[in-house]
Amino acid sequence: MMLYPPCPEPPGRARRGPAGDRDVTDCSTPSPATRGPAVAVIGAGAAGLAAARRLAGTCAVTVFDKARGPGGRLAHRRREGFAFDFGAPFFTARDPRFTAELARLRAAGIVTPWACRFAEIEAAAITHRRDWGDTPAHYVSIGRMSRLTAHWAEGLDIRQNCRITALHPAPAGWTLESEAGERFGPFAFVVLALPAPQAAALLPETSMLRATAASARMQGAFSLMLGLAAPLDPGFDAALVRDGVLSWISLCAARPGHEGGPGLVAISRNSWADDHLEDDPATIRAAMLDALAACLGETLAPVHLDLHRWRYANAPAVAGRPRLIDAANRLALCGDWTAQGKVEAAYLSGLETAEAVLARLAAS
Known part of the structure; x- marks a missing residue:
């Protein structure tokens, strides 16, 4: 076949x-x-x-x-009624050339600012909360990141x-x-x-x-995708994790234009991924689920679970070009x-x- x-x-x-x-x-x-x-x-x-x-x-x-x-790390996946943006979770614009391109894309209905409830987590506790607005805007593609x-x-x-x-x-x-x-x-x-x-x-x-x-130098990452039986509200739509195994958590349903069952995406820290890039997937899933439970204060029982390894997820900022x-x-x-x-x-x-x-x- x-x-x-x-x-x-x-x-x-x-x-x-x-x-x-x-x-x-x-x-x-x-x-x-x-x-x-x-x-x-x-x-x-x-x-x-x-x-x-x-x-x-x-x-x-x-x-x-x-x-x-097409898409690269602007990646989207649909499985068993769930939909996950499991690559770059958002993007910003500072250069006038990219700002102009995003203005065109907004007018075409392709991208939109994400007005989400944002949190920062450190030592398994929320240390900061704020609502994302237009200054600066955090953009996503409407429906799926790969739409861009x-x-x-x-x-x-x-x-x-x-x-x-x-x-x-x-x-x-x-x-x-x-x-x-x-x-x-x-x-x-x-x-x-x-x-x-x-x-x-x-x-x-x-x-x-x-x-x-x-x-x-390029760094690795893992994306863990969880499909849930019921909606989850941890008090935020997206969170930056400052320490430990994870670096990012986001609720799928909070993303503009999302279509699919309730779900969550957790992305690992680059340094942790680099140390575990060749580990057995089951070991990676277990470690990320444990870290996620610590951040959320509860252990999840997903009805769907998927893992993606990014061998080349991103690169550190470089001096000069x-x-x-x-x-x-x-x-x-x-x-x-x-x-x-x-x-x-x-x-x-x-x-x-x-x-x-x-x-x-x-x-x-």
Whole structure:
């Protein structure tokens, strides 16, 4: 039985590569509506989609992603009548470019500020409460967090369920090879919008970007999703946990536009996850449930329980900005790990990398 749909049939034409090569799906000829060089973006999270959207007006862009749908860590899951936003729980905006984008998204009914009852927990006790307002606004996508990236993906040529495992030099740039053995290209430029270790594994030794990605530190996390038989009211809608196993707790039903049974999402502390990343899932679930019971003052009996491991959840804030474009090799990087590890940082990274790629292509 096929669990996931196959990588969609590319619109390009298949041609025979050099002797001994597999067929290559030709992405070098843009459609009549898009005249310009072919560019590949690997990764359909916030950074990759921001880069692809900026490039699409000038270039023939193809986005490749290993998942069933765009989103990255703006993740949503439905199980047994429950619905969970189990990745980034919210995002803020400080840069005028992202603020302007959120204004457009609000007008389109995609995102909204989350007016939630917020708490801070330390030593298993609530130490602070306040209501989130508009200063500063904490945004969520209406209904599901992945709605934002689904909106950004509209109109783009995205090959889902297509994990790229190798880049091969070609006379006209690069060809890409998938895990299934498919070849795509040639591309005049390749943008890698991936977690740093995954980008480092794809980059050739000849690119100075490989050292940049290999030296970046990324942190893990676990998301525990609980479906409950009855609504829960711990006195808050979302809580920042200052110590211990957990870092975040939120009630699913408190999120704007939520559809599904009563549920709760708990996210682990990065440092704790890094120490337990390879532990048995049952051990992780038990530890997080114990920590959750301590924070709530009661032991929950979920009717549904799910755990997701984020091997590359986020990155610590970095001083300065690493160089993200290798003009000589026509390769570029983007992602939240290059800045502050936030949704806004991911969006701006994609935007800025796309601008640099466009400038390089224009110069050539």
